Amino acid sequence: MTREFTGWHMLAIMVVGFGIIITVNLTLAWNAVATFPGLETRNSYVVSQKFEADRAAQNALRWDMATTLSAGVLTVAITDQDGNPVQPTVTQAILGRATHTGQDETPFFSWNGTALTAPVSASEGYWNLRLQLEAPDGTPFRRRIQLSAE
Template structure:
């Protein structure tokens, strides 16, 4: 006995197919909104007005940063243009994932042998260190450093 393929069968196939597509899209949109880390700046136009001057001031410092991240420790070494280790004031530091803020942490740096060390709980994978330092002359130094926990 063969069954005839009717319009109701086609309607059922279309409802299931498009229902699946719409369901997956809604799920992905929900997950994207839930894990959005937020804005980098409130007003990008205002921030852009001083970008070149800020970058020139940072480059004039001649600082070089070296970072190392393990699962338990973050190490940051800053040297000046002469290669001398320095310890600038840490205005803010955030270690977190690039895609969400759920695992963001604020490292508490201590100075050991001219380098800054912080105990962290970093799982495997990619991390971002968003760093704001201040030089002795008041120049603000900003960097976002991509790290991999080893």
């Protein structure tokens, strides 16, 4: 005995198919909004007023940075234009994922003579280091550095 394919069958297939698509889209949208880490700044206009001056001051330092994240150790090596190591003051540092703040941590750096090092509990994957430093002459220095932990 064969059953006849009717319009009701087609309607059921369409409702179930589009229902799955809509459910997946709503779930992904909900998770995207729920895990959004927030804004970089509250008022971008005010920040933009001194952006160029801050950038020029940072570039005038002529620092070269090398950052690694390996075996639970975060290393930030900074050298000046002559290749000499620079020991800046760390004013703020946050190591975290780019997509959520659940695994953010504040590394506590120590100077080993050539670089700043900090023990961290970063698992494998991609990480962002949001670093604020102060040069010996008082110039603020800010960078967001993308890292990959092995």
